[in-house]
Amino acid sequence: MDELDLVMNWELGTGGLLVLAASAVAVLLVMIMALRVHAFIALMITSIGTALAAGIAPASLMDALRFGFDSTLGNVMLLVALGAMLGRMIETSGGAQLLADRMIEVVGEKRAGLGLSLASLLMGFPIFFDAGLVVMLPIIYAVARRVGGSFLSIALPSAVAFSAMHIFAPPHPGPVAASSIVGADIGLVMLVGLVFAVVIWYLVGVLLAPRLGMRFDVPIPTLLDSTSEKTGFESSPRLGTILGLLALPLVLILLNTGLNTLGSAREDTEAFLSDPLVSGLRLLGETPIALLITVAVSMVVLGWGAGKKGTLIEKITDSALGPICSVVLVTGAGGMFGGVLRVTGIGDAVAGSLNEVGMPVIVAAFLIAQIVRIAQGSATVALTTAASLMVGVIAAGDFTQLQIVAIVMAMSAGSVGFSHVNDSGFWLVSRFFGMDMKQTLSTWTVIQGAMAIVGFVLSVLLYAAASVLA
Numbered sequence: 301m302d303e304l305d306l307v308m309n310w311e312l313g314t315g316g317l318l319v320l321a322a323s324a325v326a327v328l329l330v331m332i333m334a335l336r337v338h339a340f341i342a343l344m345i346t347s348i349g350t351a352l353a354a355g356i357a358p359a360s361l362m363d364a365l366r367f368g369f370d371s372t373l374g375n376v377m378l379l380v381a382l383g384a385m386l387g388r389m390i391e392t393s394g395g396a397q398l399l400a401d402r403m404i405e406v407v408g409e410k411r412a413g414l415g416l417s418l419a420s421l422l423m424g425f426p427i428f429f430d431a432g433l434v435v436m437l438p439i440i441y442a443v444a445r446r447v448g449g450s451f452l453s454i455a456l457p458s459a460v461a462f463s464a465m466h467i468f469a470p471p472h473p474g475p476v477a478a479s480s481i482v483g484a485d486i487g488l489v490m491l492v493g494l495v496f497a498v499v500i501w502y503l504v505g506v507l508l509a510p511r512l513g514m515r516f517d518v519p520i521p522t523l524l525d526s527t528s529e530k531t532g533f534e535s536s537p538r539l540g541t542i543l544g545l546l547a548l549p550l551v552l553i554l555l556n557t558g559l560n561t562l563g564s565a566r567e568d569t570e571a572f573l574s575d576p577l578v579s580g581l582r583l584l585g586e587t588p589i590a591l592l593i594t595v596a597v598s599m600v601v602l603g604w605g606a607g608k609k610g611t612l613i614e615k616i617t618d619s620a621l622g623p624i625c626s627v628v629l630v631t632g633a634g635g636m637f638g639g640v641l642r643v644t645g646i647g648d649a650v651a652g653s654l655n656e657v658g659m660p661v662i663v664a665a666f667l668i669a670q671i672v673r674i675a676q677g678s679a680t681v682a683l684t685t686a687a688s689l690m691v692g693v694i695a696a697g698d699f700t701q702l703q704i705v706a707i708v709m710a711m712s713a714g715s716v717g718f719s720h721v722n723d724s725g726f727w728l729v730s731r732f733f734g735m736d737m738k739q740t741l742s743t744w745t746v747i748q749g750a751m752a753i754v755g756f757v758l759s760v761l762l763y764a765a766a767s768v769l770a
Contacts, residue, residue: 304360304363304367304643306357306360306363306364306643307356307357307359307360308356308357308360309355309356309357310355311355312354312355312644317354317645320350320353320644321350321641321675324346324349324350324353324637324641325720325721327346327349328342328343328346328637328721329721331345331346332737333737333738339630339633339727339730339737340626340629340630340633343630343633343634343636343637343721344365344633346637347365347368347633347636347637347640348361348365350637350640350641350644351364351365351640351643351644354640354644355644356643356644364639364640364643365636365639365640366636367639367640367642367643368635368636368637368639368640368642369632369633369635369636369639371635371639373628373632373635377628377632378588378591379428379430379431379434379587379588379591380430380434380624380628381620381621381624381628382588382591382592382594382595383431383435383437383591384434384620384621384624385595385598385620385621386435386545386591386594386595386598387434387435387437387438387620388438388616388617388619388620389533389595389598389599389616389617390438390542390545390546390598390602391438391441391442392531392533392534392616393533393534393535393537393602393606394534394535394536394537395438395537395541395542395545395602396438396439396441396542397442397446398537398539398542399439399442399542399543400412400439400443400446401446402539403415403416403419403443404443404446404447409446409447412443412446412447412454413443413453413457413458413510414457414506416436416439416440416443416454416457416458417457417458417460417461417501418461419436419439419458420432420433420436420457420458420459420461420462421461421462421464421465421497421498421501423435423550424461424462424463424464424465424497425465425469425494428466428472428587429462429463429465429466429725430725430728431549431587431591432462433458433459433462433728433729433732434732435546435549436458436462437732440454440455440458441520441521444520445520450510450513450514450517450518451513451518451519451520451733451734452512452513452514452516452518452735452743453509453510453511453513454510454513455513455733456505456509456510456512456513456733456743456744457505457506457509457510459509459729459733459744459747460500460501460505460747460751461501461505463716463748463751464496464497464498464500464501464504464751465497466679467497467679467712467713467715467716467751467755468494468496468497468500468709468712468713468755469490469493469494469496470486470489470490470493474679474680474683474684474712474715475489475493475683475708475712477680477683477684477687478683478684478686478687478708478711478712481687482687482690482691482694482704482707483691483694483695483704484701484704484705484707484708485701485704485705488701488702488705489705489708492705492706492709492762493709493712496709496712496755496758496759499754500751500754500755500758503750503754504747504750504751504754508747508750509743509747512742512746512747513743515742515743516735516739516742516743518733518734518735518739519734521732521734531612531615531616532608532612533602533603533608533612533613533616535602535606535607535608537601537602537606541601541602545597545598545601545602548590548593548594548597549587549590549591549593552584552585552589552593552594553585553587553590554585555581555582555584555585556581556582556584556585556586556590557585559573559581559582559585560573560582563578595617599613599617603616626731630727630730630731632724633727634677634721634722634723634724634726634727635677635678635724637677637721637722638676638677638678638722638724639676641675641676641677641722642676642677642678642681661693661694661707662706662707662710662759662760662763664690664693665686665690665707665710665714666710666711666713666714666752666756666759667714668685668686668689668690668714669682669683669685669686669710669711669712669713669714669715670713670714670715670717670718670752671714672685672686672714672715673714673715673716673717673718673719674717674718674720675722676722677719677720677722677723677724677726678723678724679715679716679719680715682714682715683711683712683714683715686711686714686715687711690707690711694707700766702762702766702769703763703767705762705766706759706760706762706763707763709758709759709762710755710756710759710760710763712755713751713753713755713756713758713759714752714756716748716751716752716755717748717749717751717752717753718745718748718749719744719745719748720741721737726740726744726745729744730744
């Protein structure tokens with residue numbers, strides 16, 4: 301409620317907010333799974349009903365709806381649109397199939413999913429979850445077409461790799477914000493977070509996710525498909541060209557990350573980062589700008605450089621936008637639902653109650669982040685909320701830096717757990733992987749829950765080891 305000035309007709313207590321949240325999720329599940337209402341419509345109806353039931357006055361309703369929708373759509377739309385254009389050009393040129401063939405030659409068909417997942421893990425260090433997944437989609441689709449078998453067993457490990465990096469390792473916003481709030485050493489958080497991400501990727505992404513994926517026969521999505529007919533954009537790109545196009549946004553984003561890290565380590569941080577040259581280079585590494593530059597370079601290299609006409613290049617890039625419209629709108633509506641749950645105060649009410657129970661700090665850190673995540677959907681909000689509530693406890697205690705890092709990891713683990721219908725990422729994975737809601741709940745929700753549990757166990761082990769060393 302601090303982020304919006306809403307007019308309220310009444311305010312519910314913690315118990316009422318919990319009942320409302322559970323009821324809203326139940327209604328949404330019935331609408332989508334039983335009544336077969338389109339997810340976008342169902343999410344809008346549920347968001348409106350939840351806001352009004354929570355006491356938000358009609359005059360403030362649109363502000364509450366836009367709170368989550370606008371921010372989610374603003375973050376996702378540019379990344380998905382630019383990533384889809386890039387993917388479409390790589391796909392239609394033959395570059396995706398080339399990469400798939402070469403990768404399979406190196407790792408073998410039986411390890412194709414592992415090879416994709418490992419590549420996603422490396423890409424996931426500098427690039428955000430949604431942007432990285434979109435860039436990898438044409439490669440995932442091409443590999444799945446080549447090796448056959450279960451599509452989800454090939455695709456899900458890559459999503460786990462991106463998610464693990466996004467949740468546990470700086471420079472991603474959640475762990476950076478939490479570290480700043482509680483005063484954790486960001487370098488130590490990065491080192492430990494990378495170790496956690498790799499362990500969780502292997503245990504959940506490599507060992508568990510393919511087994512869950514085998515349970516469902518999901519056809520390969522056709523969002524970026526060009527195999528049904530010739531487009532005229534086909535060419536014979538070199539392997540180095542395609543790898544260079546995929547590496548370009550990563551290099552630019554790493555440039556941004558490196559400069560930000562260097563600036564934070566200097567005494568004159570503000571002056572350094574505001575320097576015209578430095579700020580210009582940082583701009584090039586902002587994810588939407590990096591993807592835009594890569595799309596422009598792809599148009600030159602795969603388009604005009606390959607002898608294609610401008611009208612054909614325009615047609616190919618435009619054809620990438622139509623299929624992803626549903627993905628963007630459903631994802632934005634998922635953000636709307638999560639935003640409504642956030643402004644009604646559900647997450648804060650539950651977190652505040654848990655913080656007063658007096659349980660061990662490492663357990664409280666995990667549970668607060670986990671329940672806020674389940675209540676309102678956003679992993680970053682869950683992590684920063686938990687950090688804000690735990691900072692007083694940490695400041696009052698005699699904790700070593702390694703113990704504080706373990707607490708940050710516990711909060712990170714809690715913030716990833718059990719993604720469901722109020723999480724925009726849930727709908728992103730659902731639509732890009734061609735799953736219905738029941739399939740997504742049976743795979744992605746379970747996977748994210750497993751990531752949370754493994755992360756919490758690792759955090760407890762680290763905290764115990766740090767306590768022995770203290």
